Amino acid sequence: MLSQQILNGLVTGSVYALFSLGFTLIFGVQKLLNFAHGATFMAGAFIAYYCTISGLPFLLAIGFSMVATGVIAILVDLIAFRSLRKRGNAEFPALVSSIGVDLILVSIAQQVSKTQVLNFPFGTFPVKFYTFMGLRISLLQLVILATVAVLVALLIFYLKKTTFGRQVRAVATNERAAALLGVNAQSVYLQTFFIAGALAGLAGVLIGLLFNSMQFLMGEPYMLRAFVVVVIGGLGSVPGAIVASLMLGVMQSLTVAYLPSGLTDAIIFALLFVVLLIRPNGLFGDANAVAGGTRQ
Amino acid sequence: MKFLKLSMSATAFAAAMAASTSAMAEEYKMVILQSLTGGAAFIGKNVADGAAMAADELNANGFFGEGNSLVYEVADDATDRTQTLSLITRLAADEDVLIVMGPTSGSVALAGANVANEREFPVITTTNSMEVIENGPWSFILTQPADVTIPYIADFTAQTLGAKNCAIIGVKDNEAYVALQRKYEDLIQAQGVNLASVDGVALADSDFSALATKIATSEQDCVFIGTPAAQGANLVIQLRQAGLDPSIPILGHNAFASPTFIEKGGAAVENVYLMGAWVPGGYDDFSSAFSTNFEAKTGIPADEWHAVGYSGMQVIANAIKDAVAAGAVTREGVRDALGTQTDIPVVMGEGTYSYDEHRVPHFGMKVLQVKDGAFAVVGE
Amino acid sequence: MLNVKDLHVSYKGIKALRGVSLHVEEGEMVALIGSNGAGKSTLLNALSNAVRRKAGEIVFGGRETRGLNPHAVARQGLLHVPEGRQILADMSVYENLLVGQIALGRRTTRYTLDHVYELFPVLEERRDQIAGTLSGGQQQMLAIGRALMGGPELLLLDEPSLGLSPLITDQVFDALTRLNEEGLTVLLVEQNALRALEATSRAYVLDRGLITHEGPSAELAGDQTIIESYLGA
Incomplete structure (x- = not known):
């Protein structure tokens, strides 16, 4: 059972990674916590669901949903963050205004779904199981692991190896210096919000598909986990977010499997404190952060 | 507003x-x-x-x-x-x-x-x-109250099905659901049924992969799920996907008596037992x-x-x-x-x-x- | 190349510039000296639109820059190496230089990566090192090299000698002189006024937001009041 539980944890953790990457990316670039990230995740699942039941092919529905959540995230930036950024000292007001956007999105979703739990129609994704070396793995789990691996690799490539990515990191490291070098911070913000939103949207779809369940509050537990991931991994650190997500997924699986139920959250937060005691900046604190995060 | x-x-x-x-x-x-x-x-x-x-x-x-x-x-x-x-x-x-x-x-x-x-x-x-x-x-x-309702399904578990060892999954963050689950546990234990395991999920949870794997790989002759309908259906699906022996009866309480349960559960919830004050579609x-x-x-x-x-x-x-x-x-x-x-x-x-x-x-x-x-x- | 007329800037409620006019011609290397708090950095920030002016004209390359964002000013070839160098500490030397290239846009420049490496060989030796771990002098070289990658028509330098040993300062100034001889236009702000006057052909003296003196650097270096006020000590 141990290896099966680790596999379960890795699959869940890989989706956490998808969700947390966008959150940490926005934090890295803007030094702002985007509370609307959970609602964006939920919106991704909802949009793909409504597209699917209106007859759109599933892959197209996912694509549409990712674009839409990317745009939603851009709107979050424009509505909740942009004007606050201009006046400086935006951390706390931005937190509050992004909570506001979160509540609006959640309320809309509640109205649209009539508070019902939604799930993708049976057959949206083929249910197939493979057994090897005693492990039971579904086609969906394999596809999710592969998709997340590819997207994470693409994201790292984008940040490390492309001009756009370097601009993102430049703004993350030192926005003022970047501007003097010709980097358009506004367009960097729009890009990072779009990427963060699209990844969160995809995470929403995958979670909805994997666990047959989508409801208007589904973003909240993931938001909480994203905080843990980002703090354990190191604020703004992309590799940190990936490692911490996978760790969190596996830990969660193992606590459910081997410890009295109800302790999961307590253990996760205990882990958080232990990590912070040993490494106050998180596992991948500051200096190695791909997306920056160093304050000058 | x-x-x-x-x-x-x-x-x-x-x-x-x-x-x-x-x-x-x-x-x-x-x-x-x-x-x-x-x-x-x-x-x-x-x-x-x-x-x-x-x-x-x-x-x-x-x-x-x-x-x-x-x-x-x-x-x-x-x-x-x-x-x-x-x-x-x-x-x-x-x-x-x-x-x-x-x-x-x-x-x-x-x-x-x-x-x-x-x-x-x-x-x-x-x-x-x-x-x-x-x-x-x-x-x-x-x-x-649970005192009035739960005996219907508890007696069914112990007497009609003759279960001896039940795994229990409840909701940990809603006291009404907790009360139902506790009552069920007490009633079946009083009739000689052992509790194989007791687990709680949160109402907002949908990831039951670890729990499902744990139960699917454990020994029991009955699984009782005390959650709302949609979540229960989802649990059943994930239990089946984790490979739970199909001959083990799954039971739920009155919350499952909703069309949502069948709609969300599809083929996976076939044969699940439940009790209902409401019979979807009506009965008279x-x-x-x-x-x-x-x-x-x-x-x-x-x-x-x-x-x-x-x-x-x-x-x-x-x-x-x-x-x-x-x-x-x-x-x-x-x-x-x-x-x-x-x-x-x-x-x-x-x-x-x-x-x-x-x-x-x-x-x-x-x-x-x-x-x-x-x-x-x-x-x- | 650069024409500034009657520039007024208020910064945090203080009138930092009170009607500054100056000009820099193509191929010149001009110094701007003055005591601490005279408004030198504010002037450079206003030129790159990093701070907003209250009134006045800034014409760069024949074009008024009012309303442009700092990144757009940079993309026109007005590159500002700010005080404290402001290198991208988490990124490698090479990546810093690549980011520098963003300002170039569709323009072309004679300053290639090879050129920068030739000017500052240490940047090539340490190309994969994380920039935050470079010494102060190396960081200053990186900041200049990075600005060169952006194809400067005019290079603004804010206190390049700050915190550097005399030896390293010499190296940096030698490089600047060489760049100017090759045709680069430079506006140099320095606390180290003597050094600045030696390196440049023309200079302005800024005092409490106003230009008080201007003229050939050699002349100013010989002016008794200036020697007393700025070169003394």
């Missing part, structure tokens, strides 16, 4: 009052105060919809006699204690309001009961918590008519909570009618009449609703099984 809704309907009410005095018709005013938003919205919203439909029907059928009607407002307790306390306090100050149907559940219901007893204001909460009754003579409960003339009309009106199939709301309104209407007949159209009169309601035709359980001498509601339960994508009454 919530307050706005309330004040708007209050204005409408005042206008209706003005119109009615000239016709010499009587109007009996009540408020449906349920969790339209917040964590218990999945219960409260449905109860409110069912209740409103019942009140409209009763009025249309002239239940209170020519020209007389039940006037109701719908308000939102928002699954929030502070909001509930301020709303009930305000409603209690309005002499015309005879009774409140609500609040919905949990600590919000208990807080509501508390203030209602202080203000001598009858409330009938949706919860099945005995604490609400014990709080004072002005607070009632609408649904059957009254309940079948309700099911048909409700779906025609709202576009969604009626579930247990819709039926609870609809049935509760029947009981309240009968109590008000009795109070009218006794010449006591007061809060006290309605309260006294409510506590003595027996054999009121409702659309759930065994078809009639009665309060016993301790003001505990009884309307019975049926053990059901999912067969060919529908609920079938076991043993019929």
Whole structure:
């Protein structure tokens, strides 16, 4: 059972990674916590669901949903963050205004779904199981692991190896210096919000598909986990977010499997404190952060 | 926004009052105060919809006699204690309001009961918590406590299925669900059934992969799931996907008696046992008519909570009618009449609703099984 | 190349510049000296639109820059190496240089990566090192090299000698002189006024937000009041 539980944890953790990457990316670039990230995740699942039941092919529905959540995230930036950024000292007001956007999105979703739990129609994704070396793995789990691996690799490539990515990191490291070098911070913000939103949207779809369940509050537990991931991994650190997500997924699986139920959250937060005691900046604190995060 | 809704309907009410005095018709005013938003919205919203439909029907059928009607407002307790306390306090100050149907559940219901007893204001909460009754003579409960319902499924587990070793999955963050689950555990243990494992999930959880793997790889001859319908269906799917032996019976309580359970669970929930006060689609003339009309009106199939709301309104209407007949159209009169309601035709359980001498509601339960994508009454 | 007329800037409620006019011609290397708090950095920030001006004209390459964002000014070839160097500490030396190239846009420049490496060989030796771990002098070279990658028509330098040893300062100034001889236009702000006057052909003296003196650097270096006020100590 141990290896099966680790596999379960890795699959869940890989989706956490998808969700947390966008959150940490926005934090890295803007030094702002985007509370609307959970609602964006939920919106991704909802949009793909409504597209699917209106007859759109599933892959197209996912694509549409990712674009839409990317745009939603851009709107979050424009509505909740942009004007606050201009006046400086935006951390706390931005937190509050992004909570506001979160509540609006959640309320809309509640109205649209009539508070019902939604799930993708049976057959949206083929249910197939493979057994090897005693492990039971579904086609969906394999596809999710592969998709997340590819997207994470693409994201790292984008940040490390492309001009756009370097601009993102430049703004993350030192926005003022970047501007003097010709980097358009506004367009960097729009890009990072779009990427963060699209990844969160995809995470929403995958979670909805994997666990047959989508409801208007589904973003909240993931938001909480994203905080843990980002703090354990190191604020703004992309590799940190990936490692911490996978760790969190596996830990969660193992606590459910081997410890009295109800302790999961307590253990996760205990882990958080232990990590912070040993490494106050998180596992991948500051200096190695791909997306920056160093304050000058 | 919530307050706005309330004040708007209050204005409408005042206008209706003005119109009615000239016709010499009587109007009996009540408020449906349920969790339209917040964590218990999945219960409260449905109860409110069912209740409103019942009140409209009763009025249309002239239940209170020519020209007389039940006037109701719908308000939102928002699954929030502070909001509930301020709303009930305000409603209690309005002499015309005879009774409140609500609040919905949990600590919000208990807080509501508390203030209602202080203000001598009858409330009938949706919860099945005995604490609400014990709080004072002005607070009632609408649904059957676990003591009344759970024996139906527990006896079925131990006696009919002959289970010896059960895995239990409950909801850890809702006290009503916890109470049901504990009662079930106690009852089957009293009949010699061992608890193989006990796990709790949160209402917002959907990732049960670890739990499902754990149970699928453990020894047991019965799995009991005490969660809401959609979540239960999801648990069953994930248990099946984790490879749980299909010959092991899965059981649930009355929350599963919702079309949602079959819709969300699909083929995976085939053969699951459950008990229901509500049999989706109805099982006699009254309940079948309700099911048909409700779906025609709202576009969604009626579930247990819709039926609870609809049935509760029947009981309240009968109590008000009795109070009218006794010449006591007061809060006290309605309260006294409510506590003595027996054999009121409702659309759930065994078809009639009665309060016993301790003001505990009884309307019975049926053990059901999912067969060919529908609920079938076991043993019929 | 650069024409500034009657520039007024208020910064945090203080009138930092009170009507500054100056000009820099193509191929010149001009110094701006003045005591601490005279408004030198504010002037450079206003030129790159990093702070907003209250009034006045800034015409760069024949075009008024009013309303442009700092990054747009940079993309026109007005590159500002700010005080404290402001290198991208988490990124490698090479990546810093690549980010520098962003300002080039579709323009072309003679300053290629090879050119920068030739000017500052240490940047090539340490191309994969994280920039935050470079010494102060190396960081200053990186900041200049990075600005060169952006194809400067005019290079603004804010206190390049700050915190550097005399030896390293010499290296940096030698490089600047060489760049100017190759045709680069430079406006240099320095506390180290003597050094600045030696390196440049023309200079302005800024005092409490006003230009008090201007003229050939050699002349100013010989002016008694200036020697007393700025070169003394």
